Amino acid sequence: MTKFDMGAAWDDTLLLLRSHRALIGAIAGVFFFLPALAFAWFGPVPIEPPAGAEFDQVMETFRESFRQMIPGQIVVALSTMIGTVAILRLWLSRTGVSVGEALTFGLMLFPTMFAAQILSGIGIFFGFVLLIVPGLYLIGRLALVAPAIADRSIYNPFAAIRTSWDLTRDNGWAVFFFLFLVALVIFIAALIVGGVVAVVAGSEPGFGRMVGGLVEAAFGAIGSLFSVAVAAAAYRQLALPGASDVFQ
DSSP states (O other): OOOOOHHHHHHHHHHHHHTTHHHHHHHHIIIIIHHHHHHHHHSOOOOOOOTTOOHHHHHHHHHHHHHHHHHHHHHHHHHHHHHHHHHHHHHHOSSOOOHHHHHHHHHHSHHHHHHHHHHHHHHHHHHHHTTSHHHHHHHHHTTTHHHHHHHHTOOOHHHHHHHHHHHTTTTHHHHHHHHHHHHHHHHHHHHHHHHHHHHHHOSSTTHHHHHHHHHHHHHHHHHHHHHHHHHHHHHHHHHSTTGGGTTO
16 A cells, blocks of 8 residues: 655645646636636625624624524636546546536536535535534545546446545545645635735725735635645645656
């Protein structure tokens, strides 16, 4: 069984991000950035609790804001799934693939990706219910579902989950910490930049919301692209030994 190497996976992540940059940027822009930007600009504005609100009022305000945002967030998530499969296809294909072919492939495999994500999400949710730690472990074990679907053209979501489970055996925690560290760095950077933008541009409707939404969508797209890249790098290391030199 291959032992997961986070350093090598990070190097491969950067290698992937440098490859097919124009094509990957176009797909990420259409399927990651633009939907998030449209939601940030035209979606519902979070409801602020009234001054001096009690805890129950604050929670009710939060629940109402969440309910209003669900439809838009679903659209963004579905768009992200299609873009994810298309980008992974470009990175993992053994032969040359055009953007059109990658997008067609992404649309064809979308039902599988959707079902696999729902099933994985249910499993991770119940893992978190069981004192959180099992949920974190499952994140690592199921991290390769999307790359497996894109690389092996798996149409059965259960087969995709089983493939990820097999590939991450004895490496679940290592894969999770790799994903977590990358996500943490992006999250901290987004907080810092978002805070600066909020101070400079403000958060009121109009200019402040436009600039804030632009920054939020940009970091969301970058975060999504890095998430896809780290999953692809982990998959290439555990499933495709020697694949790190593909783009060199």
